[in-house]
Amino acid sequence: MKDFFYAIQDLFVNVLLKPLDAIRALELENWFLANLVSWIFIIIGFVAMVYWMIQLKGFNDNNEEDKSISSHSYL
Numbered sequence: 001m002k003d004f005f006y007a008i009q010d011l012f013v014n015v016l017l018k019p020l021d022a023i024r025a026l027e028l029e030n031w032f033l034a035n036l037v038s039w040i041f042i043i044i045g046f047v048a049m050v051y052w053m054i055q056l057k058g059f060n061d062n063n064e065e066d067k068s069i070s071s072h073s074y075l
Contacts, residue, residue, distance in 0.1 A: 027034035059065055 023034050032039075
C-alpha cells in the first residue's frame with residue numbers, strides 16, 4: 001500500500017508538476033516569458049469582453065431587450 005502512495009507522489013512531482021518547475025526557473029531569466037500563460041488569458045478575457053459589449057450594443061440598438069419595469073406578481 002505504501003508503494004501506491006509513493007507512485008502517486010512520483011507521478012505528481014516528477015511528471016505533472018515538472019512544467020511548473022521549468023516556469024519557476026525561467027522566471028529568474030525572463031519575467032515576461034515566464035508569465036506568458038497569464039498574458040494569454042488576459043488577452044482572451046479582453047477580447048471576450050469587447051465582443052460581449054459589441055453584442056450588447058447591437059441588441060440595444062435593435063430594441064430587442066425588454067426594459068419594462070415590473071415587480072413580481074406576489075408583491
